[in-house]
Amino acid sequence: MKVVVGTRGSKLALTQTNWVIDQLKKNYPNVEFELKVIKTKGDIIQHMSLDKIGDKGLFVKEIEQQLLEKEIDMAVHSMKDMPSILPDGLKFANIPKREDPRDVLILKDGYTSLEDLPKGSIIGTGSKRRKYQLLRQRPDLKIVPIRGNIDTRIKKIKEENLDGIVLAASGILRAGMEEYISCYLPVDVMIPAPSQGALAIEIREEDLEVENIIKSFRDETTEIQVSAERAFLEGINGSCHIPIGAYCQVYGENISLVGLFGDEDGKNIVVKKIEGKTSAAREVGLELARIIAKERRDYDRESILSGSGAWRL
Numbered sequence: 001m002k003v004v005v006g007t008r009g010s011k012l013a014l015t016q017t018n019w020v021i022d023q024l025k026k027n028y029p030n031v032e033f034e035l036k037v038i039k040t041k042g043d044i045i046q047h048m049s050l051d052k053i054g055d056k057g058l059f060v061k062e063i064e065q066q067l068l069e070k071e072i073d074m075a076v077h078s079m080k081d082m083p084s085i086l087p088d089g090l091k092f093a094n095i096p097k098r099e100d101p102r103d104v105l106i107l108k109d110g111y112t113s114l115e116d117l118p119k120g121s122i123i124g125t126g127s128k129r130r131k132y133q134l135l136r137q138r139p140d141l142k143i144v145p146i147r148g149n150i151d152t153r154i155k156k157i158k159e160e161n162l163d164g165i166v167l168a169a170s171g172i173l174r175a176g177m178e179e180y181i182s183c184y185l186p187v188d189v190m191i192p193a194p195s196q197g198a199l200a201i202e203i204r205e206e207d208l209e210v211e212n213i214i215k216s217f218r219d220e221t222t223e224i225q226v227s228a229e230r231a232f233l234e235g236i237n238g239s240c241h242i243p244i245g246a247y248c249q250v251y252g253e254n255i256s257l258v259g260l261f262g263d264e265d266g267k268n269i270v271v272k273k274i275e276g277k278t279s280a281a282r283e284v285g286l287e288l289a290r291i292i293a294k295e296r297r298d299y300d301r302e303s304i305l306s307g308s309g310a311w312r313l
Contacts, residue, residue: 002032003210006063006072009037010149012171016199017076019174023096027216036072038063060202064090067202073210075202079195079226080168084234086202093201093211094218095226099170101197101247103130103190106172107164107182108157114138114183121163124156129243130166132266133190150175166190170197191245191260191271194229198222221250228257228281235289236261243269246285253278259288261296270295 007017014037021033040062059081066072068089079095086092111117114137121138124146125131131143146156146165150172153165164182172181203210228248236244236259245260255278262269270292276284 001030001209002034003074003213004034004036004072006036006038006066006075007077008040008059008063012150012175013076013078015174015176016078020076020096020199020201023217024213028213031213036066038066038072064202067204070204073203073207074214077200077202078171079198079200079230080193082195082200082202082230084230084237089205090202091205093203093214095201095223096199096217097219098222098225099173099197100184101192102169102187103166103185103192103196104169104172104181105164105166105183105185106154106157106180108162111164112182114185114189117141117163122161124153124160124162124165127166127193127243128241128262128264128266129193129245129260130190132243132262132269133245133260134166135266136269137189150177154180168192168196187247187258191258192247194233194244194246195226198226224248224250224255224278224281228255228285231282231285232257232259232289233285235286236293246288248281248285250278255281255284257284257288259292261289261292263296268296 005017005021007013017035021035024031025033040059060077063075064087067075068087074093105114117138119140120142122142122144123134124144126145126147134141134143144162146153148156150167153167156162157165169181169184172178201214225248229246232246233244242264243260243262243266246257248255248257254275256273256275258271258273260269260271272288272292272295274284274288274291
């Protein structure tokens with residue numbers, strides 16, 4: 001049997017996909033896995049910020065098309081890049097164990113934390129979620145947009161005279177570049193993107209043979225977290241145009257879920273947390289989305305009347 005695995009061509013995407021293939025080979029040594037690199041719109045257009053190119057799906061649509069056309073048999077993505085609704089005919093297979101979901105700072109030599117940075121320091125990130133949470137902690141910082149893979153962004157610290165950049169811990173760890181991390185940002189300081197650190201393995205709905213192969217490295221805790229966080233994303237109808245974050249913690253049969261939702265310019269941002277049962281993870285995510293969306297609407301009306309805007313916790 002031969003399984004063709006589709007992925008983007010970035011260093012991180014290749015690292016993640018090769019990891020998946022290596023894990024599957026351990027359980028299915030007689031299956032031949034072939035890697036196929038596919039360029040996406042998000043890879044081709046590098047000179048614009050993500051929110052100006054389009055919506056979620058920038059790094060997946062071309063890959064999904066090849067999956068539907070049976071040019072590939074499975075696709076490996078970062079779950080946080082996935083739209084809340086998948087195309088007809090496609091679904092997620094089981095999810096492997098999540099890497100560290102936190103964000104990290106990579107700082108210029110001499111700095112080791114967010115608190116270390118001098119007033120007015122310049123930090124690079126292409127994410128509004130990260131931008132406005134950083135500014136909540138340090139309103140004096142200057143946040144500038146950057147794009148590119150991990151190596152490119154790290155180089156920009158020197159090339160563009162930045163004091164630091166923000167990246168997902170999972171990408172740095174999977175790429176074996178942990179030595180670059182200056183500090184981890186706790187989830188109560190920087191709520192991660194929904195499903196950050198989790199991998200998405202996408203297959204055709206009817207392909208039971210490939211689905212059974214992938215079942216070999218399912219992680220139940222990760223699947224509960226992803227179910228809650230993606231339900232929140234779906235309920236909010238989140239995109240890359242707005243700051244949105246979610247993080248689920250699992251405690252036995254119970255979960256807690258924190259969500260963040262804001263407007264494009266970061267004036268009105270709501271953060272809320274609720275608890276529920278692991279067996280109802282998706283329902284918990286949808287409920288938190290309803291609570292936060294209603295509060296945002298109410299708060300937007302108040303802000304229009306008062307002319308003000310702020311975080312609402």
